[in-house]
Amino acid sequence: xxxxxxxxxxxxxxxxxxxxxxxxxxxxxxxxxxxxxxxxxxxxxxxxxxxxxxxxxxxxxxxxxxxxxxxxxxxxxxxxxxxxxxxxxxxxxxxxxxxxxxxxxxxxxxxxxxxxxxxxxxxxxxxxxxxxxxxxxxxxxxxxxxxxxxxxxxxxxxxx
Amino acid sequence: xxxxxxxxxxxxxxxxxxxxxxxxxxxxxxxxxxxxxxxxxxxxxxxxxxxxxxxxxxxxxxxxxxxxxxxxxxxxxxxxxxxxxxxxxxxxxxxxxxxxxxxxxxxxxxxxxxxxxxxxxxxxxxxxxxxxxxxxxxxxxxxxxxxxxxxxxxxxxxxxxxxxxxxxxxxxxxxxxxxxxxxxxxxxxxxxxxxxxxxxxxxxx
Numbered sequence: 001x002x003x004x005x006x007x008x009x010x011x012x013x014x015x016x017x018x019x020x021x022x023x024x025x026x027x028x029x030x031x032x033x034x035x036x037x038x039x040x041x042x043x044x045x046x047x048x049x050x051x052x053x054x055x056x057x058x059x060x061x062x063x064x065x066x067x068x069x070x071x072x073x074x075x076x077x078x079x080x081x082x083x084x085x086x087x088x089x090x091x092x093x094x095x096x097x098x099x100x101x102x103x104x105x106x107x108x109x110x111x112x113x114x115x116x117x118x119x120x121x122x123x124x125x126x127x128x129x130x131x132x133x134x135x136x137x138x139x140x141x142x143x144x145x146x147x148x149x150x151x152x153x154x155x156x157x158x159x160x
Numbered sequence: 161x162x163x164x165x166x167x168x169x170x171x172x173x174x175x176x177x178x179x180x181x182x183x184x185x186x187x188x189x190x191x192x193x194x195x196x197x198x199x200x201x202x203x204x205x206x207x208x209x210x211x212x213x214x215x216x217x218x219x220x221x222x223x224x225x226x227x228x229x230x231x232x233x234x235x236x237x238x239x240x241x242x243x244x245x246x247x248x249x250x251x252x253x254x255x256x257x258x259x260x261x262x263x264x265x266x267x268x269x270x271x272x273x274x275x276x277x278x279x280x281x282x283x284x285x286x287x288x289x290x291x292x293x294x295x296x297x298x299x300x301x302x303x304x305x306x307x308x309x310x311x312x313x314x315x316x317x318x319x320x321x322x323x324x325x326x327x328x329x330x331x332x333x334x335x336x337x338x339x340x341x342x343x344x345x346x347x348x349x350x351x352x353x354x355x356x357x358x359x360x361x362x363x364x365x
Binding site for chain 1: 222225230265306311315316319323324
């Protein structure tokens with residue numbers, strides 16, 4: 001059977017050659033896939049919040065800033081070259097809308113903004129995204145092809 | 161503040177929270193029973209303090225579709241109330257209310273969704289009313305907001321809301337029993353840490 005790695009919330013997995021990396025039900029969180037085709041290296045990161053506020057927090061993958069940084073460090077150690085790497089993101093939804101409280105639940109939007117800002121600053125190519133909306137997404141990266149599949153409730157599967 | 165994390169709570173404090181939650185849940189069950197004109201019993205509530213991944217595995221699989229109603233609490237207690245229905249619960253309620261059966265969430269129309277939101281709101285309001293009377297705090301509630309979606313995505317809402325404070329969720333759940341059938345539901349009362357301290361202090365624990 002083909003290898004399938006599961007990424008929890010505030011977590012990251014990487015693999016090389018073949019296999020699939022999956023993260024389930026991204027709500028306001030963001031899934032970020034990294035893929036370097038030349039060496040068949042792929043990673044999927046699941047972040048929950050834009051920035052780490054407490055530097056004592058050892059859970060670096062929970063936050064966009066420290067999570068992307070640590071993922072890039074690991075991938076670079078495995079031979080990733082930034083100019084070859086393509087990045088795709090999904091998630092950042094607003095699951096609940098509370099009338100008269102616009103700021104509630106906009107964490108998804110803030111996550112998406114922060115992730116894009118960091119990717120730009122790191123000189124990474126964001127080639128596709130499926131963000132926003134009010135529904136959860138399951139994101140799956142096929143490390144053989146770099147294909148990203150997005151599953152949602154009540155809609156057909158989407159390829160990024 | 162005495163408590164910095166949910167998991168700092170000792171057994172006595174947890175017991176008190178369970179007791180209050182039991183009273184809240186029984187008020188919610190009474191309201192539901194009046195609405196549906198059916199006898200409803202409840203099982204003994206449990207208080208759980210779990211990480212996201214553990215909480216999720218108790219409730220179901222991440223991609224399972226559930227209906228959820230969310231209400232935000234303000235004033236003396238800040239936090240969220242979240243009520244989750246699985247398909248079985250939703251179907252039982254809708255068949256009692258609307259006389260219609262549903263085999264999936266996809267089949268439900270706007271009317272069914274509104275009915276579920278109302279039921280979620282009634283359960284939450286009755287729970288919070290009983291809770292605030294007992295603890296003697298004022299809690300104001302936002303209008304309810306509902307969704308039908310993957311349970312994993314729904315649970316990230318409270319996790320992200322309190323993400324800088326804690327990685328845990330504290331939730332109470334009790335099963336409703338109607339016509340001899342057990343209905344699983346999850347009522348999550350999620351006070352922030354500051355409010356949790358205020359509640360415990362007010363109760364003299």
